[in-house]
Amino acid sequence: MSANAVVWFRRDLRVRDQPTFLAAAPRALALFVLDPALLGPSGAARSTFLFRSLRALDASLRGKLQVVTGDPAEVVPRIAAAVDAAAVHVAADYGPYGRIRDEAVEKTLVEDGRELVRTGSPYAVAPGRVRKPDGDPYKVFTPFRRAWAEHGWRKPADTDASTVEWLDPVEKSVIPDDVDIDAELPEAGEDAALARWQEFLDGAVGEYQDGRDRPDKPGTSRMSPYLKYGLIHPRTMLADLASKRSESAQTYTTEIAWREFYADILFQRPDSARENYDRSFDALPLASGAAARVAFDAWCEGRTGFPIVDAGMRQLREQAWMHNRVRMIVASFLVKDLHLPWWWGARHFMRLLVDGDLASNQHGWQWTAGSGTDASPYFRVFNPITQGEKFDPDGDYVRKFVPELRGVPGKAVHQPWALPGGLPEGYPEPMVDHKAERLDALARYEQVKAARG
Numbered sequence: 009m010s011a012n013a014v015v016w017f018r019r020d021l022r023v024r025d026q027p028t029f030l031a032a033a034p035r036a037l038a039l040f041v042l043d044p045a046l047l048g049p050s051g052a053a054r055s056t057f058l059f060r061s062l063r064a065l066d067a068s069l070r071g072k073l074q075v076v077t078g079d080p081a082e083v084v085p086r087i088a089a090a091v092d093a094a095a096v097h098v099a100a101d102y103g104p105y106g107r108i109r110d111e112a113v114e115k116t117l118v119e120d121g122r123e124l125v126r127t128g129s130p131y132a133v134a135p136g137r138v139r140k141p142d143g144d145p146y147k148v149f150t151p152f153r154r155a156w157a158e159h160g161w162r163k164p165a166d167t168d169a170s171t172v173e174w175l176d177p178v179e180k181s182v183i184p185d186d187v188d189i190d191a192e193l194p195e196a197g198e199d200a201a202l203a204r205w206q207e208f209l210d211g212a213v214g215e216y217q218d219g220r221d222r223p224d225k226p227g228t229s230r231m232s233p234y235l236k237y238g239l240i241h242p243r244t245m246l247a248d249l250a251s252k253r254s255e256s257a258q259t260y261t262t263e264i265a266w267r268e269f270y271a272d273i274l275f276q277r278p279d280s281a282r283e284n285y286d287r288s289f290d291a292l293p294l295a296s297g298a299a300a301r302v303a304f305d306a307w308c309e310g311r312t313g314f315p316i317v318d319a320g321m322r323q324l325r326e327q328a329w330m331h332n333r334v335r336m337i338v339a340s341f342l343v344k345d346l347h348l349p350w351w352w353g354a355r356h357f358m359r360l361l362v363d364g365d366l367a368s369n370q371h372g373w374q375w376t377a378g379s380g381t382d383a384s385p386y387f388r389v390f391n392p393i394t395q396g397e398k399f400d401p402d403g404d405y406v407r408k409f410v411p412e413l414r415g416v417p418g419k420a421v422h423q424p425w426a427l428p429g430g431l432p433e434g435y436p437e438p439m440v441d442h443k444a445e446r447l448d449a450l451a452r453y454e455q456v457k458a459a460r461g
Contacts, residue, residue, distance in 0.1 A: 012175065014039050014088050014096040016080075018106070019130045020238035021061045022198040023068050025164040027128040029171040032097040037175040038069050039087055042077040042184070045105065052187040053328035053362040054236070057196050061237050062183045064197025068169050074177040081112040088122055090178040099238070100126040102135040102271060103366060104278035130235075131268050132161040132242045135275035145276045147381055152272070153265040164244045191328035193362055194233055201234035209248055216256040220263075223320075223331035224405040229260070232363035233329070235267070242267070267368055273381060274367040280380075281370050282351065289379035291459040293452050295347040303346045306439055307338070308356055310410070313438035315422050316396030317341045319409040326409065328362040333399050339376040340390035344449040345440050350377035378453065389446045396422040410435070 013036040015028050021040075023029070029036075040062060047055060066073040076083050088096050096117060101110055114124040129135075138155045139145060146152035194200065208229040212219055219227025234240050242264050249257045277285060284290055295303065306312055310321035320334035330338070335357075342353045354373040358364040374380030378388070396419075400406055403421035407414045412435040413421050424431050425438060 011035055012091045012093045014093045016084060016096050016098045018101060020099045021065045022239050023169040024167060025241045025244050026167040027165045028097045028099055029167040030165060031125055031127040033172050035173045035175060037074055037091045038072055039074045041080045041083050042075065043080055051359045052189040053191050053193060053360060054364055056186045056189055057193055057233060057362050058237060059184050059186055060196030061239060069174055072174040072176060075181045075183050076179060080109055081116055084113045085116040085120055087178065088117060089120060091175055093122060095123040095125045097125045097127060100129045100134060102129060102275045104281055130238050131271055132246055133159055133268060135272040149269050152269050153262060156265055156268060161243050161246060164247055191326060193328060194230065198239045201239035205231060205240055205245065213260060214256055217259045221333045221399050223334050224400045236363045236365050270367040270371040273371055281366055284379035285374055285381060286379045288456055288460045292456050294349050300348055304348055304352055307342055307346060311436050313436040314392040315406040315410055315413060316400060317392050319406045322409040324360050328360055336376055337390050337392060337395050339373055341392055343377045344389045345442060345445040350374060389449055391442060393422055
């Protein structure tokens with residue numbers, strides 16, 4: 009068999025820090041498979057960002073990226089046979105679908121006398137690697153983070169497009185046109201990821217400890233879309249953060265650890281993508297019926313009458329992204345003020361978010377709902393008024409995304425029903441009484457505790 013190989017890109021659309029290149033060298037075909045099973049639920053924003061990132065990768069490879077649509081179990085072996093590849097090289101996928109897909113591809117490759125070689129992963133530490141001394145996986149974040157940091161990670165791989173001699177595509181290669189969207193997306197591609205990361209390192213990282221919770225300020229890195237598609241590897245980011253040695257840099261490192269923890273939890277419990285991690289929460293009474301759907305629609309549209317919630321939901325539509333503090337606020341409102349299923353909200357987020365990541369999204373929602381890995385969920389019911397006043401103290405974030413309230417000065421924007429002239433025209437009354445719904449939420453959680461015995 010020849011020395012040819014295939015590098016099958018998935019969530020690693022870059023040429024720098026690419027261990028698969030070192031494993032596949034000296035000569036390989038670059039392949040990306042547009043898998044209908046993944047494209048279908050990905051949403052317009054993520055699909056468009058993906059297509060733009062593929063164009064950027066193709067440019068880095070001087071037009072030699074083979075892009076084919078179809079079932080990977082059929083496409084990958086076909087392409088491997090066409091170039092007489094001894095092996096197909098990938099970064100390991102630890103998601104529920106990815107693991108099943110890769111097993112199917114590997115089975116067919118082996119039948120053809122070829123290998124599927126897994127080198128690295130989208131994470132600094134692959135899911136399943138960090139374990140307790142007794143070998144069991146971690147179920148709580150803080151001890152996981154300590155063990156994760158002690159485990160450590162490899163230094164970034166020294167690669168670029170020239171590490172491999174790239175073969176010409178063997179079939180017609182087609183990257184779809186962008187999907188029509190109204191959302192304003194970040195610039196796509198590896199160069200854009202590295203530029204954005206450098207901008208953060210040169211600026212906001214120094215104030216990240218405090219600035220990350222302020223949606224009215226540019227205090228976050230906005231790196232999540234780039235991490236989603238592996239336009240930069242977290243290992244690269246961690247290497248840069250290590251040289252900072254500041255409290256803010258440590259805080260950002262902890263945020264990366266959260267991403268890796270949730271990937272590890274999903275690896276342990278693939279069912280938690282769709283069901284409660286803590287199955288005792290199956291007993292939590294939830295709103296249902298036509299009224300629940302009406303309430304959900306109002307939440308989706310940013311018409312709840314609570315300005316910080318409405319601003320977040322409208323930012324989601326306009327930018328296909330939402331500030332993380334606001335994600336927690338709107339999630340708390342859905343599950344604890346409206347008593348709706350967390351998976352309704354998680355599904356809505358995954359449809360619209362450009363950075364929609366299954367592990368982080370589903371388990372972030374369960375953290376808020378209380379059904380995830382956190383041990384004390386019933387004490388945490390965010391007050392949307394005080395959260396707005398604390399984290400958007402001048403009201404700038406609300407006014408940016410809720411035009412009906414742009415004439416309301418300062419933090420008065422967070423309680424527009426209390427204005428001397430009443431609610432501004434076009435803005436709705438609060439759809440619920442938060443104090444009453446908080447008590448209702450706590451009572452519902454007591455039923456979960458009772459069911460546990």
